[in-house]
Every structure is written in C-alpha cells, then in structure tokens.
Amino acid sequence: MAKGLDVGTSFIVLASGDEGAVEYKDFRDAFYVIKPTTPIATKMIEKGLAGKTFVKDTDGSFIILGKDAIEKAVERNDSAKRPMFRGVVSSKEKDARRVLSYILKEVAGKAPKKGEKLVFCVPAQPVDQEDDDFDVGYHEDVVKKILEECGYDSRAINEAEALCYSELADDEYTGVALSWGAGMVNVCVMLNGEPIVKFSTTKSGDWVDRMAAVATGETDSVVQAEKENGDFTVGKPNENQVLSAVATYYDRLIDYTAKQLTSAMHDHKSLPKFKDPLPVVVAGGTTKAKGFVAHFEKKLKDSGFPLPVKHVKHAADPLHAVARGCLIASQIL
Amino acid sequence: MNAVEMLLCGSVGFVAGYICGKLGRITQLLDGASSQPTTTSFISNVVKESKTKKKIEIDDTKFVTDISASELKSGSDQVLGTVTKTDDNISSAASKLAQLKRMKG
Numbered sequence: 001m002a003k004g005l006d007v008g009t010s011f012i013v014l015a016s017g018d019e020g021a022v023e024y025k026d027f028r029d030a031f032y033v034i035k036p037t038t039p040i041a042t043k044m045i046e047k048g049l050a051g052k053t054f055v056k057d058t059d060g061s062f063i064i065l066g067k068d069a070i071e072k073a074v075e076r077n078d079s080a081k082r083p084m085f086r087g088v089v090s091s092k093e094k095d096a097r098r099v100l101s102y103i104l105k106e107v108a109g110k111a112p113k114k115g116e117k118l119v120f121c122v123p124a125q126p127v128d129q130e131d132d133d134f135d136v137g138y139h140e141d142v143v144k145k146i147l148e149e150c151g152y153d154s155r156a157i158n159e160a161e162a163l164c165y166s167e168l169a170d171d172e173y174t175g176v177a178l179s180w181g182a183g184m185v186n187v188c189v190m191l192n193g194e195p196i197v198k199f200s201t202t203k204s205g206d207w208v209d210r211m212a213a214v215a216t217g218e219t220d221s222v223v224q225a226e227k228e229n230g231d232f233t234v235g236k237p238n239e240n241q242v243l244s245a246v247a248t249y250y251d252r253l254i255d256y257t258a259k260q261l262t263s264a265m266h267d268h269k270s271l272p273k274f275k276d277p278l279p280v281v282v283a284g285g286t287t288k289a290k291g292f293v294a295h296f297e298k299k300l301k302d303s304g305f306p307l308p309v310k311h312v313k314h315a316a317d318p319l320h321a322v323a324r325g326c327l328i329a330s331q332i333l
Numbered sequence: 334m335n336a337v338e339m340l341l342c343g344s345v346g347f348v349a350g351y352i353c354g355k356l357g358r359i360t361q362l363l364d365g366a367s368s369q370p371t372t373t374s375f376i377s378n379v380v381k382e383s384k385t386k387k388k389i390e391i392d393d394t395k396f397v398t399d400i401s402a403s404e405l406k407s408g409s410d411q412v413l414g415t416v417t418k419t420d421d422n423i424s425s426a427a428s429k430l431a432q433l434k435r436m437k438g
Contacts, residue, residue: 014414022421025414046408053413055405062408101402106413138395145397169426173433193433317419324423331427332434 003152004326005108005120006162007143009084009206010182010285014107015323022327024320027107030080031099032069035061055102063099073221080221086183086202087123087159088139101146111151118152119330121159121322123186124200127260134202155333160188161195162325167281167315174274176307178257179322180284182206185257187264191272201260205286208253212245227289234291250289258299265306277308283315283322 004015014025036042045062052068064072073080081093083100090096108118122140140156147154163177163186173193179186182205189197209223216223223242232243235251265271282296297312315321 017421017423019424020420020422021418022423023416023418025416027414049408051411052409053411054408056408058404063405066413097400098402098405101400102405103413105402135395138397141395141397142400146400165426165430169429173430192437193430194437320417320419324421328423328427328430331423332431 001112002117002119002327002330003108004162004323004328004330005104005118005147006159006320006323006326007084007104007120007122008181008322009082009087009184011319012103012107013320013323015320015327017327022324024323025107026319027103028066028070029084029100029103030066030069030082031095032064032073032078032080033057033061033095034064034072035059063095065099065103070221070225073219074225077219078221079219084183086126086129086134086206087181087186087200088134088136089142097142100142104143104146105150108147108150108152114151115153116151117330117333118147118154119162119326119333120147120154120156121162121326122156123184124158124160124188124198126184126200126202127264129202155330157326157329157333158186158188158195158198159322160186160198160200161190162322162329163281163283163315164188164190164195164325165328166321166325167283167313168279171279171310174276175279175281175310176261177281177283178261180204180257180282180286182285185284185286187261189265189271189278191274196270196272197264197268199264201257203253203256204284208246208249208286211249212242215245215249216242218242232290234289234295236291250292251295253286254292254296254299255303258296258303258305261300262303262305271307274307277310279310280312281315282312283318285319287314287318 001016006013008029010029012027012029015022017023034045036045042060049062049064052064053066054062054064057063069080082090083093083096083103084090085092089100120143122136125136126134144154160177160179163179164173164175167177168175168190174191177188184200184202185204186200187198188195209220209227213220213223223246226242227246230240230243232238232247234247234254236247238244238247282293287293293312293314300309300312
C-alpha cells in the first residue's frame with residue numbers, strides 16, 4: 001500500500017489507503033527542550049511531563065514534541081522550536097535534523113515491505129528570497145535518507161502540484177493551486193495534469209504570527225495559540241489586541257501573495273492560452289481563518305490577475321489536501 | 334597669425350602625421366608582425382578556445398551526513414500523531430491523472 005506524506009513547517013501529515021477509505025495521521029512539527037540542572041529537577045520535570053509526548057536525550061534533557069511543545073512553551077512564556085523553517089529543514093536549530101528524523105520515523109513508521117512507495121512534498125524555489133539557507137535539494141536529500149532508513153522507496157513532488165492532484169480532478173487537472181502553509185505559500189499552475197508554473201513566496205502563517213507578536217509584545221507561540229483558538233475575521237478589527245493584529249497582517253499577507261501571483265503570471269513568457277476560466281484552489285492551515293477565501297478572491301481581482309478565473313474554492317479538507325495529493329501521485333508514479 | 338599662415342601650419346602638421354604613421358607601419362612589417370589587426374585576431378582566438386574547452390564544474394551541493402536519532406529515547410507510551418479516517422475513493426482521481434499523463438507521453 002503506497003503512502004503520501006506532507007512534510008510541512010507546522011504539520012507532518014501521512015496519508016494512506018486506496019479503495020474507499022483514506023487514513024490520515026497528523027503530528028504538530030514542533031519541539032521544546034528543557035534541560036534540568038539537578039537530579040531533583042530531572043525528577044520534577046519528568047513528573048510534570050506525565051501524559052505528554054517527549055523524548056529523553058543523552059545529555060539528560062527532555063525534548064517535548066508536537067502540540068505539547070507549544071503548550072509547554074506558552075506556559076513558560078517562550079516560543080517552541082521548529083525542526084523546519086520556511087518549508088525546509090532548519091539550519092538555525094542544531095537539533096532540527098535529529099528531531100525531524102525522529103518525528104518522521106514515528107509518523108511514517110517502518111515500511112510493511114522493503115521498497116514500498118512513498119511520495120512526499122517539497123517546496124518550490126521562492127521568488128522573494130535569495131538565501132543560501134534555502135536549499136530544497138538538501139532538504140529533499142535529508143527527508144529521502146530518513147525515509148530510506150524506514151525502508152521506503154521515496155520520491156518528491158512539489159507541494160502545490162500535490163494540491164492540484166488532490167483538488168482539480170473535476171477540472172481535468174487544469175487550474176491554479178496555492179498551498180498556504182506555515183512557512184511559505186506554494187503555487188502551481190497546471191494544464192491537463194502538467195505543472196506549467198511552480199514557485200513559492202516566503203511569507204505565510206508564521207509571518208503573521210511574527211509580525212503580530214512584534215506589534216503586541218507577545219511571543220510567537222502565544223500569538224499562534226490565540227490565532228488558532230480565537231474568533232477573528234480577516235481584515236476586520238477585533239477587541240482582542242492580538243487578534244486585531246493578526247487580522248490586519250492576514251490582510252497584508254493576502255494582498256502581498258495576490259500581487260506576487262499576478263506579477264509571476266505577467267512575467268511568464270510561455271504561459272499557454274487557457275480556453276476556459278480557471279479554478280483557483282487554496283488549502284493549508286493559514287486558509288482556515290474566517291473570511292480568508294472571499295478576501296483572497298477580491299485581492300486577486302484587484303491586483304489585475306491576467307487569467308480568467310472561474311472561482312476561488314477552498315479545498316475539501318484544507319489540512320490534509322497536500323498529503324492526499326501525494327497519495328494520489330504515489331498510485332501513478 | 335593670419336589665415337594663410339594657419340592653413341600652412343595645419344597642412345604641415347597633417348603631412349608630418351601621415352609620414353609618421355607610414356613609417357610605423359613599415360617598421361611593423363619589417364619586424365614580421367601580422368598584417369591583420371591584433372584585436373580581430375585576439376577575439377577569434379578566444380572564440381576558438383571557448384569552443385574547444387569543456388566547462389568543468391564542481392558538485393557543491395550540500396552533503397547529507399549521518400542523521401542519528403537512535404539516542405532519543407521515548408519518555409512516554411504516547412504514539413505520535415492523531416489518526417482520522419475518511420470515506421474517500423482516490424482511485425478514480427488517480428486513474429484519470431494516469432490517463433492524462435499517458436496522453437502527454
């Protein structure tokens with residue numbers, strides 16, 4: 001049984017199954033390290049971590065994983081760490097590769113038989129950042145190596161391409177897909193199952209958190225927790241200062257991305273002539289905010305998007321759509 | 334200086350310059366220098382060289398060193414990940430995509 005894996009900055013999602021049912025396994029891609037200074041502190045911390053997901057390191061420190069890491073960070077007025085940064089394995093965190101390896105091995109599990117197919121997603125080269133730290137090839141090699149150790153025959157595809165495979169079946173696999181992850185927005189324009197344009201931008205949900213955190217003096221993790229549990233509408237004022245900042249930066253992010261998409265289409269020399277208006281599909285955790293889809297549709301129109309748009313639609317399951325697309329790809333690649 | 338004198342000076346200067354130029358050329362020929370202008374010859378040599386020389390590149394992609402996570406020992410009996418099941422048949426989407434890919438060759 002082939003598998004699809006969405007290796008995201010914020011979530012790792014495994015999709016498996018084929019005939020009639022698909023199973024998803026998601027895990028929050030975050031960690032938080034606590035290093036006790038005395039044997040008594042070690043015992044106290046271990047007691048406090050009862051029921052939480054954590055691992056013990058050789059130096060005696062505790063690495064709390066997943067949503068428990070974010071909760072613990074908020075509790076200590078700190079920010080949780082991420083094994084990934086802007087779509088690729090983080091070069092800022094020294095423990096990033098080890099933690100990512102542990103999480104991926106636990107989520108994907110051992111391949112039931114050696115050489116089982118697994119398709120995972122990688123981001124496209126960003127158009128708004130020239131950075132040596134952003135190395136998709138290296139990221140792909142790291143993930144491949146980890147999955148190889150689990151016994152998989154893995155293959156990488158672009159994240160937004162996977163979204164097209166998941167959501168554009170009814171449109172003859174022709175349209176535009178935008179995957180709004182935590183670290184970046186990945187874009188793919190597809191014509192009859194063939195990706196024509198692929199690119200990414202480096203501002204997405206994490207950028208909203210960071211900017212709102214700076215504006216309000218809170219930590220990124222506090223803003224993230226407020227954003228995910230609070231009630232706000234994109235671009236609308238809110239009584240809660242954090243949510244008000246979040247709603248404003250959401251508006252700016254959508255405006256920025258719509259302009260980037262329009263500019264990329266204008267600059268593209270070999271864009272085919274599409275005979276019908278194109279469906280535009282959006283997915284990812286960032287798109288779950290209230291009013292997001294309507295706001296993006298308006299901004300796209302205002303920015304002078306050069307292609308005829310049929311509609312902007314939300315993926316049926318925005319958090320699992322990319323993993324589903326990887327699973328579909330695993331059936332044919 | 335009147336107009337006649339100025340014209341005379343100009344003519345003398347021109348003749349002197351012409352003679353110097355000719356003398357220089359004759360000296361060059363006697364030295365066995367190429368009759369072709371040197372700039373043309375230099376450019377054609379460069380073009381010829383670049384056609385024959387193959388560009389040698391080094392693979393500077395980042396090497397993936399060993400990633401060992403075996404020293405991380407689980408501290409709880411919690412299984413990583415939340416599992417959800419959905420009724421969803423992906424086989425029709427996959428066969429449609431496979432057909433499109435086949436048509437494209």
